[in-house]
Amino acid sequence: MKRKFAALAFLSTLAISGSALADGWTLFPVSKDGWKPEVTLAAVVGSMDVKNIGTSEYQGAELSLNCPWFQPPTGAIRQQFNIGTYNNGNASLTSFEMNPHYYVSVAPGWTIGAGPGIGYVHGYVGDKDADMSSIQVSASANYRNGHFFAGAGARYQDTLNKEIVPGVKGMDNWLVTAKVGINF
Secondary structure, eight states, rough: HHHHHHHHHHHHHHHHHHHHSSTTOEEEEEGTTTOOOOEEEEEEEEEETTTTTEEEEEEEEEEEOOOSSSSSSSSEEEEEEEEEEEETTTEEEEEEEEEOOOEEETTEEEEEEEEEEEEEEEEEEEEEEEEOOOEEEEEEEEEEEEEEEEEEEEEEEEOOOOOTTTTTTOOOEEEEEEEEEEOO
């Protein structure tokens, strides 16, 4: 798992460094006149399928904003911070994630995007628990109209394969969500 994180960090740094130096990219747009964070806060519900445990409901929240570090020449990068919970009988998890997405507009008010992410998962199985780091990849479609926000997404999360109890090593999972919120 450490090799996965090291490889992901190295490749992300190379990709961002090379792309950020390309024509049209703005470094640190937060320091430029006219930059707006366009903050969104949304409630998130969905269905999570955890490997070796099963499928159950997921609920959480998402805070997102325009990326203060990089601005591409077209589209937008939005930093998305998610926190959510899953409970299935004697197993549960709480996940905190940072998922930056590159978005493109597909119709007035509509965007689609995708991106990698990193996170932290605290999982329980019975009376045992484990803290795990995670990497993930996700995609979403969003609609914005004034202060109204709605969206849907899917995500795969790979957790550190730490044995929690015999037969449960890590809490890798798939997540499908719907979200509704407010644009500030």
